[in-house]
Amino acid sequence: MRGGSQLLAATLVVVWALVHLVTQVLVDPPLGVLATVTIGVVLSTAVVLGYPSALRGPRLSRVVPQRPPDPRGVRSGLAIADAGRSMPLRSGLTPDAARRTAELIRPLLGGDAIAITDTEQVLAFVGPGADHHRVGGALQTRVSRKAIDKGRTVVVHRRDGIGCPEPGCPLETAVVAPLAIGDRVVGALKVYRVHDEPAPRVLVEDMASMLSLHLELAEMDRERHLAADARLDALRAQINPHFLFNVLNTIASKARTDPEEARQLLLRLSDFFRYAVRQDGHFAEFAQEYFFVRTYLSLEQARFGDRLRVRYDIDPQVLTTRVPVLTIQPLVENAVKHGIADKVSGGTIRLRARVDPLTRTTSIRVSDDGVGMPPEVLARLTAGERPAAGERARHGGVGLWNISQRLGSLFGDRCSLDVVSEPGEGTTVELRIPLR
Amino acid sequence: MDDGVDDRDTPAEVDATFRTLRRVAVGYFAVFLAAIVGFPLLAVTLDWWSASRLVGGMSPGFLMAAFGLYAFFAVIGVAAASLSSAVEARMLGGPAPEGGPLAGEGEEP
Numbered sequence: 001m002r003g004g005s006q007l008l009a010a011t012l013v014v015v016w017a018l019v020h021l022v023t024q025v026l027v028d029p030p031l032g033v034l035a036t037v038t039i040g041v042v043l044s045t046a047v048v049l050g051y052p053s054a055l056r057g058p059r060l061s062r063v064v065p066q067r068p069p070d071p072r073g074v075r076s077g078l079a080i081a082d083a084g085r086s087m088p089l090r091s092g093l094t095p096d097a098a099r100r101t102a103e104l105i106r107p108l109l110g111g112d113a114i115a116i117t118d119t120e121q122v123l124a125f126v127g128p129g130a131d132h133h134r135v136g137g138a139l140q141t142r143v144s145r146k147a148i149d150k151g152r153t154v155v156v157h158r159r160d161g162i163g164c165p166e167p168g169c170p171l172e173t174a175v176v177a178p179l180a181i182g183d184r185v186v187g188a189l190k191v192y193r194v195h196d197e198p199a200p201r202v203l204v205e206d207m208a209s210m211l212s213l214h215l216e217l218a219e220m221d222r223e224r225h226l227a228a229d230a231r232l233d234a235l236r237a238q239i240n241p242h243f244l245f246n247v248l249n250t251i252a253s254k255a256r257t258d259p260e261e262a263r264q265l266l267l268r269l270s271d272f273f274r275y276a277v278r279q280d281g282h283f284a285e286f287a288q289e290y291f292f293v294r295t296y297l298s299l300e301q302a303r304f305g306d307r308l309r310v311r312y313d314i315d316p317q318v319l320t321t322r323v324p325v326l327t328i329q330p331l332v333e334n335a336v337k338h339g340i341a342d343k344v345s346g347g348t349i350r351l352r353a354r355v356d357p358l359t360r361t362t363s364i365r366v367s368d369d370g371v372g373m374p375p376e377v378l379a380r381l382t383a384g385e386r387p388a389a390g391e392r393a394r395h396g397g398v399g400l401w402n403i404s405q406r407l408g409s410l411f412g413d414r415c416s417l418d419v420v421s422e423p424g425e426g427t428t429v430e431l432r433i434p435l436r
Numbered sequence: 437m438d439d440g441v442d443d444r445d446t447p448a449e450v451d452a453t454f455r456t457l458r459r460v461a462v463g464y465f466a467v468f469l470a471a472i473v474g475f476p477l478l479a480v481t482l483d484w485w486s487a488s489r490l491v492g493g494m495s496p497g498f499l500m501a502a503f504g505l506y507a508f509f510a511v512i513g514v515a516a517a518s519l520s521s522a523v524e525a526r527m528l529g530g531p532a533p534e535g536g537p538l539a540g541e542g543e544e545p
Contacts, residue, residue, distance in 0.1 A: 027489065027490045029484070032484070035484070268444070271531070287526035287531075288531050291531040294446070294448075297446075298446050298449075301446065310448040312449070312451075313452070314452055314527065315456070316456050316460050319522075319526045
């Protein structure tokens, strides 16, 4: 359970325990079953409905539970499937992940010592010989270099074949399998034994393949995060220079007639860019995004005057929820640029934000009564296609496409972005994301 | 002229804050009303409410009238006030700091 559901469940348990205590245990005579259940249901409903604002509590950083260290360095009775699911290398080829992986797989591979290296240095060494096969040191054995250079498994049956420069090294045999991401060798898994019979080659190769798969997944995760960061950067960079020119022109025109308003606009413009530049991470409190949106709209209102009307409808519970950064403002900007700006009589932009405590969903709706969009453009937008260059300029579809891609990478299929538009009637964009 | 309102806020923002605060007030009033109406309703419909003995020979209804209602009024009053001021802090003026006063406060029904 995530996002405070445990707190909600615990509160419900406490509520039912108190109801039972007061109506059945402490009282004489006890209350009837039907009345007791009714009281419990009423109180539970109140708790669930009031939960988003009353029970969410202080936001603590999510702490990843640490696995308790095993004094023997092994985990007995662990199935290979369990090892696969909990493989620490899923987070990448780091010394800590390599050490935990080596401890995890040592009993599975039947080796006396396990080492995991990258192409340059030893990342982890568990077992006899750890005194001179030091973590962080350069690769000492010829067999490691050979496996990494050739990209194939090497089996050594004699001590001198290992090529360890330490005379007293207890290691006699070795199986070294390369770890690869795609065709690129990134390290090696080494299984040593202190007697004549090397570890089963097939088993070591299979384990190396599994570790390689985890490394590949870690690489994909990293690329996915980089892509999400790049999309966010693209949104930051996408702040339209025309918007800046227009605001500066508006400020210049008001500087003589209404210096105080010009000053306020400059402060708002400063707030706007400060927020856009300083946001780190992918989530922010809704209240902060709301500040960004109203800053933007107040600047646009200074330009459009009475042609642009704004109506906010904000649920108090939604203010502390966490929403993806720079998500609402581009929707509002699209409504201004492509809905209201092209309409001579102007129009109203409505921002509505709600929390549904039962489905644990935050719903944000941006609507306008502007010119709307043609059905073919709407069809392309809802199909999730990246808009063509000319269309981007006319309909600003790249912002919507960017938001859709970001939401997909952040929430998967647990979010929705619906666009409804009628030419001449206006456009409504509704965003539903999990409550955080 | 200082009328107590930050002049950086636009009418639309003040209007939105007013409507959100009105929503808070209506919600809390509904809870308040439910409790006030529920008390005599229980006394009329549920004999157990006044006939049974809970602590020190007192009935649940007596305990509620003597202590419970006052505690309830205090809690709901503090919760409504703190939620309202937190809403105002977040919907008007500059950006609110993350994890500010709204987190963990209030009891919006």
